[in-house]
Amino acid sequence: MLGQDGYQTGVVLDGRSNDAINWEISETTNFGVDFTSENNKWNLTADYFIKDTDRWLNRTPVSPLEGIGTSPFQNSGKIRNKGLELALGYTKNEGDFNYNVSGNVSFIKNEVLEIAPGFDFIPDDITQVATHFPLANAVGQPLFSYYLIESDGLLRTDAEVTEARANGQPDAQLGDLRFINQNGDDTIDDDDRVFKGSAFPTVSYGLNFSANYKNFDFSMFFQGTQGGVAYNGYKLTTTYPAHTSVAGANLLDTALDTWHPGNPNASNPRLSIDDPNGNIRKSDFWLEDTDYLRLKNLSVGYTLPESPYFQKLRIYVTGQNVLTWTNYSGLDPEVSNRGVDGGQYPVARTFTLGFNLTLK
Numbered sequence: 320m321l322g323q324d325g326y327q328t329g330v331v332l333d334g335r336s337n338d339a340i341n342w343e344i345s346e347t348t349n350f351g352v353d354f355t356s357e358n359n360k361w362n363l364t365a366d367y368f369i370k371d372t373d374r375w376l377n378r379t380p381v382s383p384l385e386g387i388g389t390s391p392f393q394n395s396g397k398i399r400n401k402g403l404e405l406a407l408g409y410t411k412n413e414g415d416f417n418y419n420v421s422g423n424v425s426f427i428k429n430e431v432l433e434i435a436p437g438f439d440f441i442p443d444d445i446t447q448v449a450t451h452f453p454l455a456n457a458v459g460q461p462l463f464s465y466y467l468i469e470s471d472g473l474l475r476t477d478a479e480v481t482e483a484r485a486n487g488q489p490d491a492q493l494g495d496l497r498f499i500n501q502n503g504d505d506t507i508d509d510d511d512r513v514f515k516g517s518a519f520p521t522v523s524y525g526l527n528f529s530a531n532y533k534n535f536d537f538s539m540f541f542q543g544t545q546g547g548v549a550y551n552g553y554k555l556t557t558t559y560p561a562h563t564s565v566a567g568a569n570l571l572d573t574a575l576d577t578w579h580p581g582n583p584n585a586s587n588p589r590l591s592i593d594d595p596n597g598n599i600r601k602s603d604f605w606l607e608d609t610d611y612l613r614l615k616n617l618s619v620g621y622t623l624p625e626s627p628y629f630q631k632l633r634i635y636v637t638g639q640n641v642l643t644w645t646n647y648s649g650l651d652p653e654v655s656n657r658g659v660d661g662g663q664y665p666v667a668r669t670f671t672l673g674f675n676l677t678l679k
C-alpha cells in the first residue's frame with residue numbers, strides 16, 4: 320500500500336485448468352496359451368502382451384511467463400508396457416493328502432516412447448524432504464525413472480580429496496561423497512544427472528501352496544520382486560540431522576556408521592551441519608534395490624467332525640506378512656509413492672485366530 324510500511328498479503332494463482340484434456344487411450348495386444356493336462360493335474364498359462372498407453376496424462380512444464388507454480392495436466396506422450404506372464408499349477412486330489420502347488424512369474428518392461436515435443440525429459444512432482452525431486456520421464460527410459468547425480472563412494476584419502484576438489488567439488492573433505500562430474504565442467508550440479516532405473520520391478524513372482532490332510536488344512540503364499548529400486552529418503556532423514564525438515568529429530572543407528580577419523584571405513588558420508596560438499600543432495604547415494612521375498616500369508620486350520628450341535632466347525636490361525644527376506648534397509652521393500660521412500664508406514668504383520676461355524 321502506498322504510504323504504509325511493510326508488505327500486504329497478495330493473492331497469486333498457483334495453477335490453472337486445462338479444458339482440452341482427454342482420457343488416456345490404451346491398446347493391448349495379447350498372445351496367450353492355456354494348457355491343461357488330460358487328468359486336470361497340470362495347468363499352464365503363458366501370456367505375452369504389449370500395452371501402449373497414448374495421450375499420457377502428465378504435468379508437462381509450461382513457460383515460467385505464465386506465472387503459475389503448478390503446471391496443468393495435459394495429454395502428451397506414449398508409454399509402453401510389454402511382458403510375459405507365466406503360471407504353472409499342479410493339483411493332486413486323491414486319498415487323505417491333497418494339495419495344490421501353483422506359481423506365477425511375470426517379466427515386464429516399461430518404457431516411455433514419446434514425451435511432449437521439445438523436451439529432453441519431463442520432471443515428476445513426487446518429492447522427498449520437499450527439496451529432492453528424484454524422478455523424471457524421458458524417451459527410452461522406464462516411466463518415473465530416477466534422474467540423479469551419480470556418487471562413487473567416499474573420499475577416504477588426501478589424494479582422493481585433492482582429485483575431487485579439482486573436479487567440481489571445491490569444498491570436499493575426507494569423508495565426503497565423491498560425485499561423478501559427467502560434463503567435466505567445474506561444478507557438480509543438475510547437468511551431471513543420469514538415468515538410474517525405476518521402482519518398477521523387472522520380475523515379479525508368486526508361489527502358492529495349499530494342502531489338506533484329513534481334518535487339517537494348510538496354505539501359504541509367497542510373493543517377491545526383483546529389479547526395482549527405491550529412493551531411500553527415510554535413510555536421509557534418519558541419518559543426517561542437518562536437513563532442516565528433521566533438525567533435532569532422533570536418528571537411527573545408521574548415523575553411527577558415518578565417516579569420522581575414528582571410523583574411516585564407514586559406509587555413510589560424514590555428519591556435517593552445513594554440508595559444504597552437498598553430501599545430502601539429491602543423488603544416487605540414496606538408491607537401494609528393493610528385491611524381496613515375502614511370506615504374505617500362512618494359514619493352518621483344523622475342522623472338527625460333525626456333532627449333534629453343529630454341521631462343521633473349523634478353527635484356524637492365519638498370519639499375514641509373516642516373514643520378509645530383503646537387503647533393503649528402509650521400513651518396507653514394498654515402497655509406494657513411485658519408489659520415493661519417505662518412511663511410509665510399513666505393511667503390518669498380523670496374526671488372526673478364528674473359527675468358522677456352520678450350524679445345522
Ligand SMILES: [Ca+2]
Binds near residue numbers: 505
Ligand atoms: Ca558438472
